[in-house]
Amino acid sequence: MKVEKNKIVFAAVILCVVLFIVGYAMMALGGDEEPSIDINQIPVPELGEEQEQYKTKLEALDAIKEERQTNAPSIYDEGFLDSTGVYDPDLMEKKKMRIIDSIYNEGRIDYSEGTYRNPKTGKVALGNTKRDTASTSKKVDDKDPSIEVKELGLEHQLFFASDPMEQPLEMNGTTNAQILVRVDGTQTVRQHYRLRMRLLEDVMINGTVIPRNTAIYGFVRFKPNRAIIAINSIEHSPVRLAAYDFQDGSEGIYIENSFRAEARQEVVGDAIDDINIGGVPQVRSIKSLFQRDNRQVKVTVMDNYQLILKVLKGQ
Incomplete structure (x- = not known):
């Protein structure tokens, strides 16, 4: 019985090996064959999914999916990106310092003295400058850098704390001799139409200061190649003003017409x-x-x- 059982096991192992060899040979040899196309039958690709049919155009439009553009968020604050796109955490401070330095370079205001600088006082004769070059260079070299930093910081504080006084309004009697205005918006006018204007500066009219950008209304009448404008009231105060062209200095606005x-x-x-x-x-x-x-x-x-x-x- 033991001999027969061993024979059966050996025969089963040999049969499995033979079946494996035959199956592998069929797979290896069968894969090398090129697919042949039948002349009488054209191959058609198989459709994975059938196209959905819609009853109305509205359903088809509703089924269209919007393609949304997705942009990855930047890891840097855009306010700290310079013109070349480089991130600089000190960009705002640099801009502020650049503005302050440009104001200092103009040299029009002396914040430590609280007055305006006179550019004429900065002019010195050439001979004096040549003599004083050596002495001034020595003084600059001897100056302590820490003192310069403190002076610069003091100038910065005075700059932000400064409150310059406005220059007083120049008057000629009770009303300014000339008042500059501009037309407020493009307007099409006819005979006796109203033209809207605005002041370009503060003016004195009948002893009253009229602020800049105050609306003024004038009434139009025509002459040959001129549109005459008369102003009879400003801020409910009666006046008698006439408009003159800023370009040629003549009364009214120059127009070209067959009038x-x-x-x-x-x-x-x-x-x-x-x-x-x-x-x-x-x-x-x-x-x-x-x-x-x-x-x-x-x-x-x-x-x-x-x-x-x-x-x-x-x-």
Whole structure:
């Protein structure tokens, strides 16, 4: 019985080895065969997923997924990145020091003395500068660096604590002789339309200081190649001011137009007012025609156009 059991085990092992060799040979030899294409049948790739069908266009649009761009957050604060994109933790301090140094280089304000520096006092004769070069260089070399740092720190503190006084307003009587204004926004005006302007500086009018950027309104009338502007009130105070062109110095704003008929209209209109003859209805029609043409004329004044207001005689 023992001999037969050993034979059976040996035969089973040999059978397993033979089956393994046959299976491996089939796998190895069968994989080298190139796939052949049938001439009468074109191969079609298999679809992994079928395309979804929609009943309406709205459902198809709703099914579209938005592609969101994802940007990785920066590990540095963008406020500390310079123009080249390099991170600098002391960038804000450097900018502040650069601004302060530029103000010091101008040399217009002496914060330690609390006064303005006079640039003329800095001018010295060339001969004196040549003589004093050696002495000044020695003084600079002998100066302690720690004292310079303290002086610089003191100047910085005085700079931030300074409160310069405003210069007093120059007056000529009770009203300034010339008042600079600008047109507030591009405006299209016609006869007797209102033009909005703003002051470019503080002015004195009738003994009252009118601050800068105060709105001023003037009324427009036309002359040949000129738009005349009259100002009758500022801040509810009656005045008599006329606007002069800042470029050519003449009264009104320069405009290019064929305005001879409109200029003659005023004279003819005044003459027709004195005519009152019965049975002549055409005179009224002619007058209304002139008035209608005058109302149709319009002028566009550009934004920030500068004018000079001057006091009329008798003000």
